[in-house]
Amino acid sequence: MTEQQTQPKWQNPFIYLLAFCSGFCIMGIELLGGRILAPFFGSSVHIWGSIITVFMLSLSFGYLAGGKLSTQNASLKKYGVIFVLAGITILPVALWSTTIMEVIFLNIEDSRYGSLLACAALFFIPTIILGMISPYSVRLLVTDRDKSGQIAGKLYFVSTLGSALGTILTSFYLVLFFEVNSIIMVFSSILALLGLIAIVLNKSVKSVSFSTVGVVNE
């Protein structure tokens, strides 16, 4: 219960904002996945099968990993590091996707397994990292056991709303105005930038809590 006192007012809204943005980026990236894979693996139904499978699978691992990580001295700083890593690991999609897909295309004849492998190579790691955000957010937000369910609900509301918006904006408008790689770069920058802000803000939280309570959860 001491945490509640040490937390500045902006922290919870800030965490919700970050969760919203991560939801937005996840679905934006997933949607662009179809466009990225099409030149090498076509637009058959199984392309979306591959994409959704890889995203669901990596999100599930991400939830597990994020929950585990949140038990070890959870802090806004570590939370920010997750975002920065997500931003960095998305970059290969914009930088080397053609090279990666070419190698897979040449080695795997069946476009089902080809697209599955390509999708895993491009999106598995960043999506695991993005998946870690939700459980970690719950850990940072919950201070009262009675309200834990409500807070988790609110968090899923915010991040899934972000996902819905990321899906519709990307598919309706962003692809009409920008190149796929530019959109990916913007997502990557947003994630990294938010992460850096979280890390910087963590320092101010630390100094505040030192001066007031003298206990930090780091």
Next chain:
Amino acid sequence: MSKLNYSMLTIFILIFLFVNSSNAEVVHQERSLYRNILVDDQGDLRCLKFNVRTTKTNQSCFYKTAPQRLVFNYTKLLFSGLLLIEQPKSILIVGLGGGTMSNILQQLYPTSKITNVEIDPAVVKVARQYFGFLENQAVSSVIQDGRIFIKRALIRKQQYDWIILDAFNGDYIPEHLLTQEFLQEAKDLLSPEGVLSANTFSISDLYAHESATYKEVFGDFYNVRNYKNSNRIILAAKGKLPSIELINQRAKKLQSRLTPFNIDLLKISQQMTPISIEQDWPENTKLLTDQFSPANLLN
């Protein structure tokens, strides 16, 4: 004004379709992985339809008693390709429909190798069962995405004299088959004398983007259209385009051979405009690429 005209036209077509479809007999109906497929008979005319409720629904039609006589104007316009190439020995058709194109080309050139590529297995099945789509040693069909087929064919070092892109129906455009990268791959797959015919659109915002992209890859090309419907055929060549004179000569020579198929090649040759004479899109139009291809949003 033109919008009003267009919607008026649409209403007329809808009424026309409604009146017509009331006496149509549904022969076959199925929901495939990609679309609803409908085969219906109106007297002697049998049609293949995708996604029933739109205006651009007919994909392929033929007369049961005279299967060699072509029904659709755009299919006829595709034969303008023959004015650019003397004797195509290998033909690649992307988008099977009822298989009419393949059947006619097989009759015209029995020794030529014809490969049909179709993404939807149900369409191939329906073409065989209801449209007499013929396969033999020379004619084959492959169930694959057109782009992948072309990429793999390039690796196998294959070449085609004539590539026919007919993969666009009115409802959905495969965006990866419109890009600069794809067209370059298709061009690379052509033999030195090879030509490419694409059945596309002429009315939407897509027109300018598509034209600019073809021009970037192939240089000058021919637009073939009859201004009666919204189709246009893009006719491009790997090498130099033949002159109008040579085209007229070929049209005269081939005219009688194509008459049995209800194709008036002389008339079609009149409907060809080289874009070097008539480039009707803005110079700075953005090209469609794998990075930027919102084709369905522009259409």
